[in-house]
Amino acid sequence: MTRYIIRRLIALIPTLLGVVFVIFMFQRLIPGDPAVAMLGEHAAQENVERIREQLGLNRPAFLDLDALREGDFAGFVDSQFIRYLDRLLHADLGKSIHRRIPVAETLALRFPATIELAMLSMFIAVLVGVPAGIASAARRNSVLDSVSMAGSLIGVSMPIFWLGLMMIMLFSVTLQWLPSGGRASPGIEIETITNFYIIDSILAGNMEALVDALKHLFMPVVALATIPMAIITRMTRSSMLDVLQEDYIRTAHAKGALERVVLFKHALKNAFLPVITIIGIQIGTLLAGAVLTETIFSWPGIGRWIYDAILARDYPIVQGGTMLIAFVFIFTNLLVDISYVFLDPRIQHE
């Protein structure tokens, strides 16, 4: 197992390099120029050229073949991509083109916000989705099953922006129970240690800040959890239904095992493999796809940040942000693979 994990971790390196290359390449393929995006309507040719030179955008994207023909090897490799890789090897993600702020600094601030939101959403999705799926499968064709399936259908098809606005209208405008957006209320001081506000307020023993953070999290978490919750419910149900038709389940029933024992000890453990896989994939989706939730609830995470950076052709942000998401996604799926062994000892990674 240890060798397997080490092997998978080493395999992360070429995967991430591939991700870096693909992201870099696709960004350059999209038409548009960061210098023009920066200057807007004022763009004059000479200003654009000057800014392109300052940003190194006047160099070829990958390799300078003209320099090679002239025997200039240093010039041949002096490309945007090689410069980027060089910085990356020195743990430097670069600076935002527009804001001149180190990408790593902003990531340290924004990524915890997205992780906090995504993980809580996944927690809620699993907490509700798995029991609902089990109950649906155990009481197939019952009213509970119909309600659960109708609920999950609505959950899957519910537009997040609509749900978000409806929740703000209800909980913030009408009832005035919850703040309409943001991470903390004005006047609430949270000493940032990890940038996870829940953790930071607990570490500081600041109950007021903890309650405030939870209040701010409630609506975005529910909005973001809706789709994965629905998917997990449906996946758990169908997987459980498959397993419940297996012979060993019939045997367990025949032996007089309690329904509870059959469901949770015999069926669920076997039915959980595809559910775990879906959870792993959904975590990646939540990280990358939180942009709508972050927009509606003014959540300062990385989804909206990367989206804006794509529009503004802010290459370092797009590269740094997507690489981090790719890393978390790959790492999560590694954890999912490892979890298979514990759920089903027959699976041997060796």
Added chain:
Amino acid sequence: MIRRSLYVLLGLLIVSSMLLGACAPSEPAAPAEPAEPAEPAAPAEPKTFIFGRGADSIQLDPSIVTDGESFRVTGQILEPLYQYEHGTTTAIPALATGCTANADSTEWTCTLREGVKFHDGTDFNADAVIFNFDRWKFSDNPYHFESQTFEYYEYMWFGFDDDSVIATVEKVDDYTVKFMLGAPLAPFLANLAMDMFAISSPAAIEAAGEDYGTPAGGCVGTGPFKFVEWIEGDSIKVEANADYWGGAPGSSEIIFRVIPDDSARFLALKAGDIHAFEQAVVEDLASAEADPDLYVLTRPALNTGYLAFNYKIKEFNDKNVRLAIYHAINRPGLIENFYGAYGEAAETFLPPLIWGKNTSITAYEYDPDVAKQYLADAGFPDGLSEVTVAEDVVDAEGTVLYAAGDKIPLTLFYMPVTRFYYPSPEEIGTAMAADLANAGIIANLELAGDWSTYLGLRRNGHLMGLYMLGWGGDNGDPDNFLNYFFGGLSSADEVKEPDAREGWYANQEVASLLYEAAINPDQGERTALYEQVEQLLYDDVARIWIAHNNTPLVFSSAVSGYITQPVGADYFEGVVIE
């Protein structure tokens, strides 16, 4: 089974009713006259004013940014030597107490306000002014960082180093500076008043280096508010400067909150989470105007949306075709349908707020029959759907993109993003194409790419057809509108070449007059010159001026004392929260 079906039916009914409720159009309230804010009260204790905005600031060093959200914040913290009079575009003294020019306006002597301190406790004086101007001007200045682009300095003062029209800034005494200009520059004071030329504390720049203006470095000026904190993507907090030379501000602090979604911003205001915001959608404005707890103020328009011709198209060189297109566009209809009560049809390029506008001009009226007649006069009695490339259009590498003589479909390029002068560009473009079709001019509506791509194509003169764009004024001077688009000469005898950025348009007479106006310090004489320029552009049907758009801002009724500025950042120091 029946019971189960009933449950499902009931569930579906609830969901459908929710969906229908959400989709139902709001009552279209007639946009009312902007309500006047209540008289400023005198609260016992100043409170926090929270302003909602769609995007975060780029940086808080105004000399290196161009976005309004940065200036909205820096305008409260930093001050220029001159500022715009509240609610107008007139430049009045701020950190300077006055500036006087010599006879040919090449030397400007400015006296500075004494006893003013930066928020870090250092003195504001002639040295501080010179430090800032030297930093902006000299590309080898240690604080003119390689990674920073001082775009507005280059743009407004014609370049860096020896190219700059500001030859030197000399210290006469501790509170007097003299600007020596390389050439007369009529809009000198209007330029000085721009947000980007606000004076920062030299000590703060020296201490923060390249971090000056970032969330880590903040900014330090002399303004009514002091920088406190910037949580990137979330909020910026500033606090009252009790020692402000103009008197303590009405709020204890201001929080600029980022709320990217337009509807969510309105709901945040309704929920009481913010006190004011800009960029409301039309439906929310109607709702705000009907709500007794809210009121709407408008920022007077200093912008113009237009439809430009690419003159590398042969047919557009025929004035009759241009007239046909002008008469075909239903501008009053566009205003009514897309701008509502906040828009006004543009008669000329200059907005009504700017002096120098030729008010005797009324734009060519909407009349499809007249349009068809002009089209017939131009030799297209059966309409126009295909046009001819007049000259080769090449890219940077010399590749011919459009060859002379090529027949291409007539295209109307619409903007991919909403700008204040075009609130719904795709819909407006669609309506314009429909108007043109009504007059027998069939134009394909085309999205040329995202904003950066669109601007790049425009800059290179590659939008081969009609294209939508606009302009928001920088300093309230007509030079900033007209000379940028149709002038740009650096001497009286320079020949005006067709400008790719302006659809290859060139008008020597217009350009020469604009040069003359740019160096003439007499506003009366300049006014006459700009009026003449507007008449020439009108006679030549150089471009189709569509609309000026006043920007609405929505406020909680608890707010008073807010002043909307047609140019520059709004003034927040008078804001009082009940």
